[in-house]
Amino acid sequence: MALASGVRFAERALLRPWALLRGTTLGRTEPAAGGGGDGARRFGSQRVLVEPDAASGVAVMKLRNPPVNALSLELLTELVISLEKLENDKTFRGVILTSDCPRVFCAGLDLTEICGRNPAHCAEYWKAMQELWLRTYLSSLVLVAAINGACPAGGCIIALSCDCRVLADNPKYRIGLNETLLGIIAPFWLKDTYVNTIGHRASEQALQLGSLFPPAEALQVGLVDQVVPEDQVQSTALSEMARWLAVPDHARQLTKNMMRKATADRLLRQRDADTQNFVSFVCRDSIQKSLQAYLEKLRQRKG
Numbered sequence: 001m002a003l004a005s006g007v008r009f010a011e012r013a014l015l016r017p018w019a020l021l022r023g024t025t026l027g028r029t030e031p032a033a034g035g036g037g038d039g040a041r042r043f044g045s046q047r048v049l050v051e052p053d054a055a056s057g058v059a060v061m062k063l064r065n066p067p068v069n070a071l072s073l074e075l076l077t078e079l080v081i082s083l084e085k086l087e088n089d090k091t092f093r094g095v096i097l098t099s100d101c102p103r104v105f106c107a108g109l110d111l112t113e114i115c116g117r118n119p120a121h122c123a124e125y126w127k128a129m130q131e132l133w134l135r136t137y138l139s140s141l142v143l144v145a146a147i148n149g150a151c152p153a154g155g156c157i158i159a160l161s162c163d164c165r166v167l168a169d170n171p172k173y174r175i176g177l178n179e180t181l182l183g184i185i186a187p188f189w190l191k192d193t194y195v196n197t198i199g200h201r202a203s204e205q206a207l208q209l210g211s212l213f214p215p216a217e218a219l220q221v222g223l224v225d226q227v228v229p230e231d232q233v234q235s236t237a238l239s240e241m242a243r244w245l246a247v248p249d250h251a252r253q254l255t256k257n258m259m260r261k262a263t264a265d266r267l268l269r270q271r272d273a274d275t276q277n278f279v280s281f282v283c284r285d286s287i288q289k290s291l292q293a294y295l296e297k298l299r300q301r302k303g
């Protein structure tokens, strides 16, 4: 399958994720419940479950890092590797990304990865976050987010880097970039992704206010493409997938690349500087205090 040279270049420029892998069990293959042939076999890792359907060329990738799918370094690494595995297998043309944890799609950055950690760890963690965004944003596969739970901050980053978003209609499942409410700032590449999705004025407001949109508002502002009853999220994601897969891959991929390359290139050009900014920012005493206070509030708040 011919890929745009820009996509190939960007992919070559990305980090090899293997070095990040610690204590994971990638590559394990097991029969899916009730499944028989190769197309029904699932694989994955401790924190990412992949259910491939070779017949349709679509795999369902489920985040399972309970309780809230916080993006730990391990989860980030396993997501990158699982995606790479599907991209390298030409049987697959599309991936539906969803959560295996009830009520939460993804709670965003795992705050324990950046609270009270040394600068080297924060740098390693941020590089893994950049890597996941670059991989998903530039993926040659069609990515549909089936958002079956709350989707703040880093969770929204993952959803935004997909091609299409289907959100379950539950007022508790809010989506958006709430970084400012934690006293932190969305990086420029995330701001760019937001602007590309909902436009400049809406992003300006939502980013400063740290808005988390309930489903109807998320649909209205263009943050998601469909809002459907909870029990129809998966089937709607599959219908959306069929719509996207009806387009010839090469034309769709070249168009995706044309739309997204400039945004990704901005980060690729200044990845190290972005990492340094992140580390020096989050390691400030004042930011560490805000993050600790937020984490404490989360731990005390139940229900």
Ligand SMILES: CCCCC/C=C\C/C=C\CCC/C=C/C(=O)SCCNC(=O)CCNC(=O)[C@H](O)C(C)(C)COP(=O)(O)OP(=O)(O)OC[C@H]1O[C@@H](n2cnc3c(N)ncnc32)[C@H](O)[C@@H]1OP(=O)(O)O
Pocket (backbone or CB within 6 Å): 067, 068, 070, 103, 104, 106, 107, 108, 109, 110, 111, 112, 150, 152, 153, 154, 155, 178, 179, 182, 184, 185, 186, 187, 277, 278, 281, 282, 295, 298, 299, 300, 301, 302, 303
């Ligand atoms: C000037 C220079 C500028 C340079 C700038 C450079 C860089 C920019 C810097 C930073 C950019 C960062 C970009 C991304 C940021 C993020 O993603 S920050 C994370 C934001 N996430 C949130 O705010 C979500 C917080 N969580 C919740 O709101 C809820 O947990 C929920 C997801 C709605 C689920 O609710 P519920 O089902 O009720 O679960 P609980 O709240 O009870 O939580 C269960 C346990 O999980 C722990 N937890 C929740 N979220 C996180 C998390 N993100 N990280 C770690 N741990 C989390 C929670 O404490 C509970 O733990 P215990 O069971 O009590 O131990």
